[in-house]
Amino acid sequence: MANNVNDLVVIGSGPAGMAAAVEARALGMTVSVLDEQPAIGGQIYRRVEDAPEALQMILGKDYGAGRVLAEEFRQSGAAHIPGATVWNLTEDGVIDYVDAGGTRTISATNVLIATGAMERPFPIPGWTLPGVMGAGAAQIMLKSAGAQPAGSVVLAGCGPLLYLLAWQYLRAGVKLAGLVDTTRFSTYVTALGKVHGAVTGRKDLVKGLGLISRVRLARVPIYSGASDLEILGEDHAEGIRFRHKSKSREISAGLVLLHQGVVPNTQLSWSLRAEHRWDAAQLCWTPVTDDAGRLGETQIHVAGDSRRIVGALASAIQGRLSVLAMHERKGGTAQPGHKAELQRQLARYTALRPFLDVLYRPLDEHRIPADHVTVCRCEEVTAGEVRSYVDLGCLGPNQTKSFGRCGMGPCQGRLCGLTVTEIIAAARKVAPGEVGYYRIRPPIKPIHLGSFAQSTS
Amino acid sequence: MTTETLFSIPKKAGQAMVRIEFEGETLHVPDGISVAAALLSSSRGALRTSIVKGTPRAPYCMMGVCFECLVEIDGIPARQGCMTLVRDGMIIRRQSGAPSLEGLASGGKNGE
Ligand SMILES: Cc1cc2nc3c(=O)[nH]c(=O)nc-3n(C[C@H](O)[C@@H](O)[C@H](O)COP(=O)(O)OP(=O)(O)OC[C@H]3O[C@@H](n4cnc5c(N)ncnc54)[C@H](O)[C@@H]3O)c2cc1C
Ligand code: FES
Numbered sequence: 377m378a379n380n381v382n383d384l385v386v387i388g389s390g391p392a393g394m395a396a397a398v399e400a401r402a403l404g405m406t407v408s409v410l411d412e413q414p415a416i417g418g419q420i421y422r423r424v425e426d427a428p429e430a431l432q433m434i435l436g437k438d439y440g441a442g443r444v445l446a447e448e449f450r451q452s453g454a455a456h457i458p459g460a461t462v463w464n465l466t467e468d469g470v471i472d473y474v475d476a477g478g479t480r481t482i483s484a485t486n487v488l489i490a491t492g493a494m495e496r497p498f499p500i501p502g503w504t505l506p507g508v509m510g511a512g513a514a515q516i517m518l519k520s521a522g523a524q525p526a527g528s529v530v531l532a533g534c535g536p537l538l539y540l541l542a543w544q545y546l547r548a549g550v551k552l553a554g555l556v557d558t559t560r561f562s563t564y565v566t567a568l569g570k571v572h573g574a575v576t577g578r579k580d581l582v583k584g585l586g587l588i589s590r591v592r593l594a595r596v597p598i599y600s601g602a603s604d605l606e607i608l609g610e611d612h613a614e615g616i617r618f619r620h621k622s623k624s625r626e627i628s629a630g631l632v633l634l635h636q637g638v639v640p641n642t643q644l645s646w647s648l649r650a651e652h653r654w655d656a657a658q659l660c661w662t663p664v665t666d667d668a669g670r671l672g673e674t675q676i677h678v679a680g681d682s683r684r685i686v687g688a689l690a691s692a693i694q695g696r697l698s699v700l701a702m703h704e705r706k707g708g709t710a711q712p713g714h715k716a717e718l719q720r721q722l723a724r725y726t727a728l729r730p731f732l733d734v735l736y737r738p739l740d741e742h743r744i745p746a747d748h749v750t751v752c753r754c755e756e757v758t759a760g761e762v763r764s765y766v767d768l769g770c771l772g773p774n775q776t777k778s779f780g781r782c783g784m785g786p787c788q789g790r791l792c793g794l795t796v797t798e799i800i801a802a803a804r805k806v807a808p809g810e811v812g813y814y815r816i817r818p819p820i821k822p823i824h825l826g827s828f829a830q831s832t833s
Numbered sequence: 834m835t836t837e838t839l840f841s842i843p844k845k846a847g848q849a850m851v852r853i854e855f856e857g858e859t860l861h862v863p864d865g866i867s868v869a870a871a872l873l874s875s876s877r878g879a880l881r882t883s884i885v886k887g888t889p890r891a892p893y894c895m896m897g898v899c900f901e902c903l904v905e906i907d908g909i910p911a912r913q914g915c916m917t918l919v920r921d922g923m924i925i926r927r928q929s930g931a932p933s934l935e936g937l938a939s940g941g942k943n944g945e
Contacts, residue, residue: 411899450910494898504890506839506878507839510893510895520867523873525839579864590909612879756884756885787898787900826909
């Protein structure tokens with residue numbers, strides 16, 4: 377297996393990765409797709425190939441659409457290497473990964489990073505308690521295990537995935553104790569006025585609003601425009617407290633599902649020392665690429681939500697366009713009109729994004745929390761401690777490591793990096809782009825030393 | 834006990850089950866699901882305690898990014914429960930505090 381040079385290795389088998397592989401195979405390239413999950417599909421289409429009928433009914437039409445792409449992928453002749461966690465990638469296309477058998481190496485002329493997104497951290501009081509999870513995490517429980525909340529459950533935050541899960545739960549017969557929505561209903565009108573993309577993306581918008589109104593009709597108590605979220609409980613979650621219409625309210629629930637959007641999974645592009653910029657619209661770091669997702673002058677492209685949040689349909693198109701750019705660099709040409717058609721589709725699928733970014737912008741206090749709130753879950757560093765580092769001269773996330781262990785635990789800053797960036801920027805009164813990020817080094821996932829021992833055999 | 838779990842998995846006829854052991858207790862769970870999903874649906878409370886202050890923790894992200902699901906599996910500490918599928922006869926234990934990370938090579942550790 378080692379040093380088997382592929383024309384293309386794709387990291388991630390979500391919509392971006394699968395579509396890229398299909399496109400590359402059609403152009404005659406040899407392709408391997410690595411994914412740390414046991415099955416293809418990525419986040420949106422998790423377990424799409426063998427989800428039972430009843431579950432597909434609950435998850436809805438958009439989920440079912442993934443079957444078509446998954447089948448195309450299976451027929452494309454691309455190799456799929458499941459359960460393969462990539463922990464190192466070099467600029468010249470050498471990829472180290474670990475699977476059940478130990479660590480292995482694979483090489484490629486071109487690499488596509490299609491590692492998708494993760495839920496944005498939601499640092500509020502009590503968010504480390506058992507019984508508090510991401511809404512996306514609960515959706516993974518539903519997709520992969522058919523698991524549903526056993527007792528009282530409340531959903532809180534904002535963003536399409538939050539409402540989607542509420543809707544899917546209703547279809548599954550799960551009763552919600554409440555939907556605490558940090559978006560004010562009036563923001564829909566304001567955001568609409570601001571962004572003309574909402575007109576082109578009208579169809580998607582109507583679909584999104586439809587989800588919310590169906591949740592409303594199901595008599596789920598919805599608290600729109602809520603703020604100051606706080607988890608109740610000592611050893612485990614017992615409920616949530618928040619402000620609504622200038623009153624403090626509480627809902628008791630043993631399971632609190634938080635969500636305030638998704639952010640790119642940039643660990644691999646950071647580890648390459650590629651340039652990243654602070655994206656003020658999406659409030660996260662994004663790798664600097666050309667239109668086709670290429671990182672500088674390298675043979676490495678980034679597509680889908682790991683480049684910038686664009687959603688599943690646009691992710692797939694980006695994957696295809698990245699492959700066309702690789703092909704063109706080698707002097708190849710695509711079928712006439714094909715590229716233009718893909719670009720047209722991409723424009724359509726991304727039209728609504730600026731509107732969504734405005735509408736579902738997470739509240740400041742849920743990104744840049746008060747002093748007593750834990751921001752680094754692994755090493756248990758609070759927002760106040762990070763601010764005290766700034767008082768002592770700390771300039772950015774990377775320097776916090778000389779003051780304490782912030783960002784040095786096993787998650788390698790994934791759950792605190794954005795928060796720490798914004799806390800320091802606010803304390804220093806500079807733009808987040810100025811304070812930088814952690815220096816991410818391989819291995820980008822902790823590896824069991826036993827894996828190395830195995831691989832030498 | 835069962836009524837107190839955070840999640841439940843509706844029983845399906847013909848569902849293949851496996852037997853796992855968590856802290857000495859035998860659990861029957863559907864085949865093909867992750868250790869974290871199995872424990873969240875059949876046992877209650879924390880899966881581990883945190884490294885610094887020993888506070889209770891449980892799976893948060895279910896997709897391999899938060900490392901809150903670290904448990905000891907078949908004698909090997911610090912396995913990601915959400916990324917590991919259950920297997921018949923698997924023995925799982927809670928993970929407490931710092932020893933959890935022994936045996937791991939981590940980029941975060943030298944990431945100055
Ligand atoms: C938990 C969650 C649930 C979501 N559910 C929905 C939904 O129901 N509907 C919707 O419209 N959108 C959903 N989204 C948004 C999602 O980002 C989609 O827009 C879409 O899945 C993005 O496609 P993608 O191909 O860019 O990445 P993804 O679909 O996220 O695929 C990325 C893949 O890369 C793999 N990967 C990541 N890092 C590594 C590594 N180091 N080594 C090997 N493999 C790796 C992952 O296992 C994953 O399979 C969800 C997002 C999250 C985080
Ligand atoms: S639950 Fe987050 S890594 Fe497993």
